[in-house]
Amino acid sequence: MGNNGSVERRTVLKAAGASVAALGLAATTGCGGGGSGAGDGTVTIRYAWWGADERAKRINRSIALFEKKYPKIKVQTDFQDYVAFWEKFQTQAAGGNPPDVFQNAVGFLRKYDKRGILLDLKSQIDAGNLSLKNFRAGVEKVGQVDGKQLGIPVGSNTMSLVVDEKVFEKAGVDPKQGWTWDEYFAALKRIHDTQKVAGDTGYFSIMYLYDLYLRQNGKAFFTEDGLGFDEADLTEWWADGYNRVKAGIITDPKRVEQDKPKSSLSAGHAASEFTWDNFTVRYTAEGDSSYGLAPIPTTDGRQTGQYLASLMLSASAHTKHPEEVARFIDFMVHDPEVGKIMGYDRGILATTEQFDAFQPSDAPSKAIAQYEKDVAAAGVLGAITPHPAGADTVEAAFLRIGGDMSQGTTKVSDAVKQFFSEAKTALSA
Template identity: 85%
Template sequence: MGKNGSVERRTVLKAAGASLAAAGLAATTGCGGDDGGSGDGTVEIRFAWWGAEERAKRINRSVKLFEKKYPKIKVKTDFQDYVAFWEKFQTQAAGGNPPDVFQNAVAFLRKYDKRSVLLDLKSQVEAGNLDLKNFRSGVEKVGEVDGKLLGVPVGSNTMSLVIDEKVFRKAGVEPEQGWTWDEYFAALKKIHDTQKVAGDTGYFGIMYLYDLYLRQNGKAFFTEDGLGFEETDLTEWWQDGYNRVKAGIVTDPKKVEQLKPKSPLASGDGASEFTWDNFTVRYTTEGDSTYGLAPIPTTDGKETGQYLGSLMLSGFARTEHPKEVAQFISFMVHDPEVGRIMGYDRGILATTEQFEAYKPTDAPNQAIARYEEEVAEAGLLGTITPHPAGADTVEAAFLRIAGDMSTGKTKVSDAVKQFFSEAKTALAA
């Protein structure tokens, strides 16, 4: 759920778990410890996010609109890439000086709520400063934790399967809603045998995909306070993945590393890839084929385990300006012009005002919107799995250890034990 493509998750999550506590990083100086106010009644709030330059341009345009509507509120902006953002935020939070409002994600809600960093926005809803009406598909629930409103979604996304349509068509494979994992893996083998290309780029290392698989089988990756599966479950998943790598059905992990930051799907070294649906625009930009969104494979021919995830905006619990923070968040998620400016940069727009204001003209974004509508209409969407404090570190470990396992650096059994050990430590911190 970050910038354009799963490349972000591959390249940054390896570093994220270990780097969050990195020392020597300077805290943002913005307010300098005062209340950010001035003699004429104007106040300043600090707003920070992660993302690329394009996202920064869009957000800064949106901020100017907000300041025009609220001339007594000035917004000081700051952004970095994903890893740098959370490194800086960790330092700021420890020093009691994080931004007044900031971009957030579900993996960090309980972590920073536990540290009393996040503002419960429910009081601002009750005061009329924050509007929670007109959210699509109940996506506003993503930011609710233990009865608190800790974040307000700016967009929605869900896990999807991106396919190289030309390769699938040549192999005679037609994905259909409700197809099973056995049918999916049979399709990958057929693609490998007939088109001489790996069918998948590395499904076994994606934590959020494994969560869907577990949900299909009555479990989940996380419970509210720990892991929701056993070592035997992960052993089966990773052993299966390792076997398919060795059979050539999944792209050679060493090739995947060599291609970074380009996706092996875009380079023609794989025919399908699981990722968040709003990341799919990248493949058209990077690759020479045509790419489409296919249904998630199932265990029972029906349930996919899917849910809506989201980037969101959160406030600092001890901000001097909770009203202004709430007004800013409300404007950023409801204003139609902001919707037209942001487009699907942070996912399918979360509110009906913005969703209806932005009409994508390019095929990839039209396909993303259509995919989410079809998933919702099919009644497949469930409630997002709770993420305990430490989930971000667990995700980083899952990706890193799965990579070591797939290249043969670590035996499957040892990789599973290592993951559970690291996860237990992270979740107990």
Template identity: 80%
Template sequence: MERRTILKAAGASAAVLGLGATTGCGGGSGAGDGTVTIRYSWWGAEERAKRINRTITLFEKKYPKIKVKTDFQTYQSFWEKFQTQASGGNPPDVFQNAVTFLRKYDKRGILLDLRPQVDAGHLNLDDFRAGVTEVGEVDGKQLGVPVGSNTMALVIDKKLWRKAGVEPHAGWTWDDFFKALKTIRDRTGVPGDTGYFGIMYLYDLYLRQNGKAFFTEDGLGFDRADLTEWWQDGYNRVRAGIVTDPKVVAQDLPKSSLSAGHGASEFTWDNFTVRYHSEGDSTYGLAPIPTTDGRHTGQYLASLMLSASARTAHPEEVARFIDFMVHDPEVGRIMGYDRGILAGTEQYDAFKPADEINKEIARYEADTAEAGVLGTITPHPSGADTVEAAFLRIGGDLGLGKVKVSDAVKQFFDESQAAFQA
């Protein structure tokens, strides 16, 4: 449930900052003096908007003939608006993107292949941390360039775990994890986890640990028996009281039940750790992902990225904008880890976190990489965004007791099949 929760908490309207929504037809516009205007859209919170607008000021100073019009939304509102713009042939020239959407919009001819701009020298794909640029590749095309990377982690309430006398450790198994949750509940009265079974990306890691994956290039990489086992197990743990009651989770929104004190741990992306420190009054930290075999976590680096519209009238200017945003050291210092650990090596080296929260995030990702457990991200087929939303919604209904496990599994597979065929 973390994506909906985080973004609902982080979202803000453009009006808060006085940022007007962009208008216009087709790609960017041009002026008689050679000045062109490109449109840039993203999702996120007020703080992200403030940081991005500072970086745009730097870009326009370096490239005075390129002006940038901005627009930002909450996550859900962003994609609703983008879908309307794309259907009308008027998507923004450059926009924030994620792997879930690459094949969907590539299939519809929306995304610009940036490879020709790389070959022309307008965009540099060197000087990135190992493996991150591959996230934006689809069938030999470079459809996105990463601005930051992250990986799934377990965030824990350190005070509750210490009070219960349990400690997470690298290589621990799912059995170890579930025993810890029960011990926490028994000794503190607080459920050990806020709802692991409803998180699609965590289930993907579990599947990868067992030789499967959530997605293949054209569909699902698991069967109904696999999902039945996962959801039944999760539902049983809710009923046993070691996982937070989903009704409580819903009541805690927009706060997380972890920061509200109604759960002792929560799986989420490592760079989201900042939210718990701002919401809660305990001490929070990052812990390793439980494993099946005592070693392989199934983890990979995911990435927020910048993509461009295939309809842009200014592909060179868009490429130069992306290049600046992913390589300029001052941009890295301004953005910090707002969108994940900085992907470009120049920006990564330029930003030195001063606070303990971001230092811990950096250490966690570095330690995970050094452990040699990171793999390649699972491909996301067209329709993956709809499937992810279905997993979240149906898993939530299951936890609330609105639907039986067997019916939930059937509903999920039916909706997934329809999404892939759309």
């Protein structure tokens, strides 16, 4: 979950399946432990993250504040784009020399905990070096896996539906909390028939959206140790999506590829797109229309299956400076001035201290904050299911195979079998 929304995530996921190979390259890399110490008691910790230049500028300004408050702790920084970050991290982790503290996401928690890479931060919480107080809507639980605190959220986000407000208004479509999938698909058809534009850019290969649909129906994409649905479930979902592509209600996948790096929504070739709410600032920057956030469709008229996800900070089990790392994480997630600097770059600020300190001035950020308030007030937020090791590779396969299916290069039945085969391999590695 980064700055560029769907574009960044799709780029990243193409490389996700390379993790095992990358780890194999690192047999002689690094020599254990992280950070360093000086004769005067000053220690240096290494902090790595992914993102664009703007995120780096904001983080470096935040680090300057931290080093002013803690002059005996110096922070050495390293950042790349998403793909390069994980390639480098996998090599460092395999060599026993990962960064002391690093940006992380839920799909990687069990993967790297299984390999002994992640520090359980509970000991530092118990020691008073890191606080779990004042997190919004219980988002701190996103970093809790198998009784361990493996990550501390820096921001929160939830799945949303971004709509071209002008097109929806012209078509006479007004989404309300609790609207159903039948109503949503009827709206897409109405938009297609009256406005001569596809209703959606292609919902069926978004793993996190399918997870919401499954949760609405008493299942989930993942259980704690595997997949929570079967081939019949996915066949129905993908066949339905493919039929809507053929009917023109969904943007032609070839057009979606041609529009990149823009979204087909901001390019004017669709009227809506499902994505994480904090990614929505991209559409205003890319497009010429006005864009808003609409509720997730439901099965029963109430439950959306939504939960808060998060970018988070994790620590290395190899660090030589766990106390200093904990103090750094605590500062980065609680300090109000850091909240003002970071804004919603990594999602809606996770703690009340930072959320209250930052007052967004631009319309997209105000809309994102209001959307999360509205979702929380609707009482539909549940708890995210911790992802099993290999979830990142499974997500990449779901996106890739779903895309092939939508273009007609793979039959639905063959695509489903291929996905389950690849998922089984990834989850058993």
